[in-house]
Every structure is written in structure tokens, then in C-alpha cells.
Amino acid sequence: xxxxxxxxxxxxxxxxxxxxxxxxxxxxxxxxxxxxxxxxxxxxxxxxxxxxxxxxxxxxxxxxxxxxxxxxxxxxxxxxxxxxxxxxxxxxxxxxxxxxxxxxxxxxxxxxxxxxxxxxxxxxxxxxxxxxxxxxxxxxxxxxxxxxxxxxxxxxxxxxxxxxxxxxxxxxxxxxxxxxxxxxxxxxxxxxxxxxxxxxxxxxxxxxxxxxxxxxxxxxxxxxxxxxxxxxxxxxxxxxxxxxxxxxxxxxxxxxxxxxxxxxxxxxxxxxxxxxxxxxxxxxxxxxxxxxxxxxxxxxxxxxxxxxxxxxxxxxxxxxxxxxxxxxxxxxxxxxxxxxxxxxxxxxxxxxxxxxxxxxxxxxxxxxxxxxxxxxxxxxxxxxxxxxxxxxxxxxxxxxxxxxxxxxxxxxxxxxxxxxxxxxxxxxxxxxxxxxxxxxxxxxxxxxxxxxxxxxxxxxxxxxxxxxxxxxxxxxxxxxxxxxxxxxxxxxxxxx
Amino acid sequence: xxxxxxxxxxxxxxxxxxxxxxxxxxxxxxxxxxxxxxxxxxxxxxxxxxxxxxxxxxxxxxxxxxxxxxxxxxxxxxxxxxxxxxxxxxxxxxxxxxxxxxx
Numbered sequence: 001x002x003x004x005x006x007x008x009x010x011x012x013x014x015x016x017x018x019x020x021x022x023x024x025x026x027x028x029x030x031x032x033x034x035x036x037x038x039x040x041x042x043x044x045x046x047x048x049x050x051x052x053x054x055x056x057x058x059x060x061x062x063x064x065x066x067x068x069x070x071x072x073x074x075x076x077x078x079x080x081x082x083x084x085x086x087x088x089x090x091x092x093x094x095x096x097x098x099x100x101x102x103x104x105x106x107x108x109x110x111x112x113x114x115x116x117x118x119x120x121x122x123x124x125x126x127x128x129x130x131x132x133x134x135x136x137x138x139x140x141x142x143x144x145x146x147x148x149x150x151x152x153x154x155x156x157x158x159x160x161x162x163x164x165x166x167x168x169x170x171x172x173x174x175x176x177x178x179x180x181x182x183x184x185x186x187x188x189x190x191x192x193x194x195x196x197x198x199x200x201x202x203x204x205x206x207x208x209x210x211x212x213x214x215x216x217x218x219x220x221x222x223x224x225x226x227x228x229x230x231x232x233x234x235x236x237x238x239x240x241x242x243x244x245x246x247x248x249x250x251x252x253x254x255x256x257x258x259x260x261x262x263x264x265x266x267x268x269x270x271x272x273x274x275x276x277x278x279x280x281x282x283x284x285x286x287x288x289x290x291x292x293x294x295x296x297x298x299x300x301x302x303x304x305x306x307x308x309x310x311x312x313x314x315x316x317x318x319x320x321x322x323x324x325x326x327x328x329x330x331x332x333x334x335x336x337x338x339x340x341x342x343x344x345x346x347x348x349x350x351x352x353x354x355x356x357x358x359x360x361x362x363x364x365x366x367x368x369x370x371x372x373x374x375x376x377x378x379x380x381x382x383x384x385x386x387x388x389x390x391x392x393x394x395x396x397x398x399x400x401x402x403x404x405x406x407x408x409x410x411x412x413x414x415x416x417x418x419x420x421x422x423x424x425x426x427x428x429x430x431x432x433x434x435x436x437x438x439x440x441x442x443x444x445x446x447x448x449x450x451x452x453x454x455x456x457x458x459x460x461x462x463x464x465x466x467x468x469x470x471x472x473x474x475x476x477x478x479x480x481x482x483x484x485x486x487x488x489x490x491x492x493x494x495x496x
Numbered sequence: 497x498x499x500x501x502x503x504x505x506x507x508x509x510x511x512x513x514x515x516x517x518x519x520x521x522x523x524x525x526x527x528x529x530x531x532x533x534x535x536x537x538x539x540x541x542x543x544x545x546x547x548x549x550x551x552x553x554x555x556x557x558x559x560x561x562x563x564x565x566x567x568x569x570x571x572x573x574x575x576x577x578x579x580x581x582x583x584x585x586x587x588x589x590x591x592x593x594x595x596x597x598x599x
Binding site for chain 2: 412
């Protein structure tokens, strides 16, 4: 791994295009993340079409930069406006905004930047250590195990949606059904194309992700109307005193650990990690009553968790091909467009690319920290962009981005359709991420189920005759049933 | 099935659980989607620059009027300038950098 990483680092550092893309990705990512209402998933979804004509390494340089920087950027509005730019910044505002109101906005942004860099690097180190090990175990997997893995990925969605587990599963199944449109992977027979040549190639992940994560949010913004924001405009010195920074290192370590663990758990979501990190820090503190008044530990713990989670998220995505959440599902979609399927085989067949992913994330973290410290005052100015301009710019980015996938107006129509579907699903209380999970995991699930049945001569017993396969299937059942069990127990307890 | 289930749970939701979903709040998103569909239809005939400039200028003007209560000559000029900037920036990035053959 070390040699591959050094090779990738040398290649990237001597390639101005790669570095330029990383710089551009960091700048755009921070700006998008800082704007309230634009999540990291949405940022990645609407910017992903820019990478279609790049090579895989350059595409990852840009996407990793957007990923890391948008997660960080969410804290800028959390501190200055008291509105988290991304869901992962909800805990940062609890102490970040009070600190900003005390005239220490620059310092708060400094703590956020340093904590994000610290957490990001720790997450990257864990990712680099664990992912190859998981992938090497995954290399022994065959069709029955991959079936179990895909099912576990889908089932884990239900665990992330307590109280509405069945909704996650239903939407996941809808995604699976949509993935069957187009050519049958084994027999090459056309399915559900209704005579349309656009549908013959199947539904592309691009218009779906852009519509669901991009346009749907624009429609939400239009429905909500004007948002009143009181922005803290005075930004003092950005780099906090070293003695104070040193005092927060244990909080950053604990926060990072929480973030990495939450990131590894599929579909756990960044909001869970940061809230847990914040509450844990408060519980361990000698002065819990000072939390919420603007103390550095209250900023550092959730913010380091937030960025450390990226490394954790990437472990199941890259080593097993199971996206951990919406943003890694979009990232996986971008890799599929590049002709690369994340999973154990990628580590064996494309070790140079895997090394480039590590380097891309590492460079993104360094650049985000540098730009965050140097340009905090500048990035704060994006909060002044009027909402009408923002909504129209994002909508047009969605249109042009989905068109760029195949130079097809059909994809623009599909994007609009999925945008409306995503918007309606949110109104009706259905999660949207499982739809993208279903479309991504569908082909993997179908191909492996059918291959397994060919090998076993049509016998489903093969799934329970292999220890890893039966374990994964058992875990899938338990994961899917656990929230329902919790709901049942809560109802029994509340019953008179 | 999903829509019916969602509509059913909305209908059964007690008033205290959240604001009623009146049809008026959906007018803006519905109008936006309708105009996007029209935009998609006219795009091949009119071309990307004209269609996008028209769409953005119209919507930024309308939304600025909605958000500010009234539309001044200055905000109208700024809206049109923003529409030109959005159209130009996307054209440059996608046509020039990514080499997408925009209509």
C-alpha cells in the first residue's frame, strides 16, 4: 500500500490538472457546504456530471475534494447564521454560534477548521488501514456472499430509520425494481423498455441522483419561501491560541473515534455521529453546564467526528461495494460511470486507483484546512447570495448536469421526474436515499442471485450451506427486523 | 402503493402533529416544475443560451419580487445580471471545460 500511495502521490503532485481539480473542488465544496439547504450529498450529486469526461483519478481528485470540503463548509453557516449548512453540522452550531455572538466568530471558524483537518486525517488513516483488510476478506466471497452483502446494505437502511423501517424497505424495493429496466445482465433480453431506446440502456444513476438530491431540494426551497438569516459579520482572528488548541486535542480524538465508527455503520448518517460526539463530550466534561455557551470542546468534538466519518464511510463503500449513506451512494454512482465498480476486486485489479483515492482524500483534507484558515472571511461572504439566484443556479446546474451524462434530453426529463418524486416522497414521509441504494445495489443483487442459482442448479439451500452467506443473510434479517422489534416493545410498554 | 400509504397517513395525522398541507404551498414548486418542462421542450429549438437566460431571468425576477415584496429597477437589473452570469458560467464550464455539446 505504502509504495502505491507514494507512486500516486508523486503522479498527482506532478500533474497540474489533478491538483487544479482538487483546488477547484475544495473551493466549490466549501461554498456549497456553507450555503444553508445545500447538503454534501446534493453538492456531490449536482457537481458529479463535471467529471464524466475526466479520467478516473482526476474525477476522484475533484469529487473527494467536494466531499470533504462540503462537509467542512456546513459549519460556516452553523457558526455565523445558526443554521447548519449540512445535517452534519447540527451540533457545531450549539457552541459555535454562541462563541460567534461573543465576538469570537473567527476563533470558532478556526477551531472548526483545525478539528475538521484532524478528524479527516484520522479517518483517512483508519480507512487506509482497514479497507485493504476488509477487501482481502471480501476476495474470498462468491455469488452467495455478494447476495448477502447487497441484502445487508439494503436492510441496514431500515435500522437507520426508526419508526419507519418498512418505508425504507419499500422504497429500497422500488429502487430495485427500477434497476431491472433495460438489458437483462445474463440473457441480454430487453425488459420494461416500452419500445423506448432511451430506456433500453436502463435508468442512469446520474439523473436520479441529481433529481432526488438536487432538484427536490430546490422545490423544497421554493415551498418554504424566504428564509430570514441574521449573519454574524465581524470575523476576528481565525487561528485560536495554541494553548487552547492543545487543550481540545482529547475532545478531537474522542470525536474522531465516534465519527469513524458511525461512518463504518451503513446508513447511520452524519447527524447521528455529531450529536453522539457532542453528548459524549458533554458527559465526560468536568463542566457540562458550560456546553452551549460557546466553549471550544463543544465545537471540536462534533466537527472532528463529522470529517472523520468520511474515512469510515469509505470503508464499506470501497472495500465491499456497499455505500454507507447517500453521499457515498452518489460517489459510487460516479465511479460506476467511470467504469469502475468498488468492491474487493478493485483492490486487487486497480491498486493504483485505490492509492489515488487515498491521496485524493489526503490532499483534499490538507487543502480544505489551508483554505479554511486563510479564506474564512471570504467564504463567509457567500452567505449573502440571494436565495432566488441560488435556487435558479442550482436548478440549471441540475438540468445541464443531467444532460451532460449522455447528451440526452431524456435524462433531463428523467431528472425532473425524479426531482418531483423525491420532493413528494419527502412530503409523504418516505426516505429518498434507499431509492438510490436500490438502483445501485440492484444489478449486484440480481446478477449474484441468478449466478448462485445457476451454480446450485436452482436450489436456494446453497445460501444456508455456506457459513459467510448464512451469517450475512441472518444479519440482514436481524438488521431489518430490529427497528420493528423496538417499535413493538415501545408500544407494549406504553400500553395500559 | 407508496403514494396511497403516504396520503392515508397524512389524512389520519392529528392536527397537532404538524401544519396542514394546504394546496397553496405547492403552487410555487408546481409552477417551477411546469416551467422546467416547457424549458426542456424549447431547449432544442431555441438553444441553450437563449432558453437558459430566459428561464433564469424570469424566475429570478419573479422570486425576487416574491421575497422582497416589490421589485425595484435596481433589483430587476441585478436579477438580469445574475441570470446572464449563471447562463454564462454554466456554458463556459460545460461547453468549454467538460466539452458537452449543449443545444
